[in-house]
Amino acid sequence: MLPDFRVRQRDYLLEISRALTQELDLEKLLARILRISIEMLAGQAGLIALKEPSGWHVSAAHGIPPAFLSYLEPLLAEEKVGELNIAELNRMLKNLTYTASMGLLNGVGIPLSAHGQVIGVIFIFRNYPDIFSPNDKLLLQSFADQAAIAVYNAQLYRQVSYEKQRLDALLDSAADGILILNSDHTIERCNTAFERLYGQPRDSVQGKAHTEVIRWARRPDGLTLEEAESGGWPLTTNAYLYVEGDLARNDPPNLPVGITYAPLLTAEGGLRNVIATVRDITKFRNAEEIKNTFVSIVSHELKTPVALIKGYVSTLRREDAAWEKAIVQDSLAVIEEEADHLAAMIEDLLDASRLQAGGLTPNLADVSLPTLVGRLAERFRTQSRRHTIVVDFPEKFPIILADENRLSQLLSNLLSNAIKYAPEGEIRISGETRPEQVIVTISDQGPGIDAADLPHIFDRFYRSEKAVRKTKGAGLGLFLAKAIVEAHGGRIWVDPQPGSGARICFSLPRK
Numbered sequence: 001m002l003p004d005f006r007v008r009q010r011d012y013l014l015e016i017s018r019a020l021t022q023e024l025d026l027e028k029l030l031a032r033i034l035r036i037s038i039e040m041l042a043g044q045a046g047l048i049a050l051k052e053p054s055g056w057h058v059s060a061a062h063g064i065p066p067a068f069l070s071y072l073e074p075l076l077a078e079e080k081v082g083e084l085n086i087a088e089l090n091r092m093l094k095n096l097t098y099t100a101s102m103g104l105l106n107g108v109g110i111p112l113s114a115h116g117q118v119i120g121v122i123f124i125f126r127n128y129p130d131i132f133s134p135n136d137k138l139l140l141q142s143f144a145d146q147a148a149i150a151v152y153n154a155q156l157y158r159q160v161s162y163e164k165q166r167l168d169a170l171l172d173s174a175a176d177g178i179l180i181l182n183s184d185h186t187i188e189r190c191n192t193a194f195e196r197l198y199g200q201p202r203d204s205v206q207g208k209a210h211t212e213v214i215r216w217a218r219r220p221d222g223l224t225l226e227e228a229e230s231g232g233w234p235l236t237t238n239a240y241l242y243v244e245g246d247l248a249r250n251d252p253p254n255l256p257v258g259i260t261y262a263p264l265l266t267a268e269g270g271l272r273n274v275i276a277t278v279r280d281i282t283k284f285r286n287a288e289e290i291k292n293t294f295v296s297i298v299s300h301e302l303k304t305p306v307a308l309i310k311g312y313v314s315t316l317r318r319e320d321a322a323w324e325k326a327i328v329q330d331s332l333a334v335i336e337e338e339a340d341h342l343a344a345m346i347e348d349l350l351d352a353s354r355l356q357a358g359g360l361t362p363n364l365a366d367v368s369l370p371t372l373v374g375r376l377a378e379r380f381r382t383q384s385r386r387h388t389i390v391v392d393f394p395e396k397f398p399i400i401l402a403d404e405n406r407l408s409q410l411l412s413n414l415l416s417n418a419i420k421y422a423p424e425g426e427i428r429i430s431g432e433t434r435p436e437q438v439i440v441t442i443s444d445q446g447p448g449i450d451a452a453d454l455p456h457i458f459d460r461f462y463r464s465e466k467a468v469r470k471t472k473g474a475g476l477g478l479f480l481a482k483a484i485v486e487a488h489g490g491r492i493w494v495d496p497q498p499g500s501g502a503r504i505c506f507s508l509p510r511k
Contacts, residue, residue, distance in 0.1 A: 026154040030060035033147045034122070038062060040143060041108075043124040047072075048112075050120040050151070059120070110141050112148035119152060177278035183271045185210040185225070194278055199251045214276075217254040220245025225261055225274070234263035234271065244281065256285045302345070305338035351480050362403030362487050369440065370397050372407060373429050380415050386424040389415070393431040398510055400438060402488055410484045413477040414442045414504055422446025422501065437490070437510055443503040454494055458482040481506070 030048050038046045045063030049056050061069055112120040122144055171178055177194030179187055190198075190205045198205065198213070205213055210225060222243040223231070233241060241261040246254040258281045264273040312331045316323065323331075370393040377389045411429075418427045425445030432439040449457060460479045485492040485506045495503035 026151070026158050027060070029150055029154045031062075033150065034060045034062050037122050037124055037143065037147075041124050041126065043126045045125040047123050048120060049123070051118060063125070110144040112144050112151055114148040114152035119148060119155070122147070179205075179210075179213075179276040179278065181210055181274040181276060183273070185274070187213060188273070197255060197257070197278060197280055198247075199249050210276075214259070215248040217246040217248045225276075228261075234265070235269070247278075256281045302342070305341050308338045309335050349476070351476075351483075362406055362484075364401045364403060366399050367402045367404045367407060368397070368399055369393065369407075369431060369438065372404060373411060373431075373440075376408065376411050376415060377429065380419065384419050387419055387422070388426045390426055390428045392428060394433065397431055398433060398438065400508055400510055402508060406484045406487070410481045410506070411440075411442075413481050417477055418442055418444040418446070418502070425501075433510075434507075437507045439505055439507045441495070441503055441505045443501055445501045448497060448500060449494060449502050451496065454496060457494065458492070
């Protein structure tokens with residue numbers, strides 16, 4: 001039979017072998033290794049110090065007085081990894097042990113080495129005077145070699161766990177939806193952003209085939225993933241794949257998206273995963289539609305006055321005709337009117353651009369709204385004989401702090417719209433006072449505003465189908481009116497009265 005110490009040695013080695021395969025929690029593993037080491041060498045205390053990028057740190061301790069440990073830890077932390085080797089660490093620990101115990105303790109340190117690298121040290125203390133024999137050191141070293149592998153594996157596991165947590169955080173903090181596909185196009189994983197875009201929880205997405213989730217409402221722009229792979233992608237080229245279209249969802253409406261597919265290949269060149277990044281392109285599509293609408297409206301609105309100006313100028317320049325003074329004056333009046341129309345449109349476009357760049361900043365001063373409205377009403381009465389413009393403000397209407405030029409622009413846009421869209425009848429501009437604000441209402445006796453148009457009438461370049469057919473305009477008047485009111489801290493809205501004309505109201509703060 002084997003001597004007792006050989007039996008114990010074998011048991012200890014078996015226990016550490018089990019730890020290699022059973023325990024991946026680093027703190028628990030270190031405590032287990034230290035306990036076995038102390039028992040194996042009949043010690044009273046011990047510690048394990050690990051070599052980390054920032055220096056040496058006590059990672060496990062047993063039987064060591066708190067005062068000694070509190071002295072030792074900052075001392076180790078001050079040492080740089082590259083400047084302190086195992087021999088120096090052992091010497092320092094032995095000196096500290098001898099001094100702290102007044103010569104009653106001695107100790108031995110054995111390095112933990114894995115894959116040719118020192119990753120730490122086990123230091124064991126005994127309180128009897130016998131020094132550590134070569135056999136003790138050999139036994140501890142053989143044990144430390146296996147323990148080092150266990151520590152190394154636990155550190156790798158901790159690093160892998162950390163990387164996984166970091167990847168999880170990265171995926172779930174991404175603004176774009178992300179799908180991770182297996183080589184057979186099964187969805188292995190999706191992130192929080194994709195849940196929001198798709199409108200379904202990830203449990204109902206993960207595990208499904210790519211074609212079950214990415215369903216196109218109509219033919220997309222670009223090759224689909226399945227079409228690209230049938231042509232050899234990505235094995236024939238490692239380039240990204242991009243497709244854009246309307247994603248069909250269980251809960252309408254469809255969502256405009258752009259999807260970028262990136263391959264993840266194995267070392268042998270086979271396909272391991274496909275990473276799909278799904279971006280909501282609703283804003284980009286809206287911007288494109290606004291741009292196209294802008295080009296269409298502006299080109300149409302510019303064409304008419306330019307054609308009139310050119311026609312009248314060409315007519316007046318004819319050398320084969322002698323024009324009467326009255327005809328010349330009428331022609332010049334039309335040219336001036338159309339030039340003013342062009343100038344007003346250009347100014348509106350510039351204001352719209354300023355809004356996009358950072359909004360309007362009003363130049364505030366005392367303004368009497370009844371006086372301003374009366375002056376504008378008098379001017380607009382000369383522009384139409386089919387309308388009666390009525391000003392209805394109570395006496396002692398309060399003076400407000402506002403930008404008179406911008407309010408004049410606001411009221412002019414609203415009066416112009418009333419004249420444009422109401423064939424005839426009364427246009428009333430009324431005022432009302434409240435404790436904190438004043439309210440101005442412009443009403444007409446036209447056909448009113450369709451309910452379908454109400455949510456959009458203050459949008460840039462928006463014009464209803466009826467308006468496009470019957471009247472000129474760039475769809476900027478109400479957009480700028482809203483911006484001017486909001487720049488003053490007020491609010492603008494439509495008071496719907498189907499069949500009895502349009503009523504547009506706005507409020508402005510009194511202070």
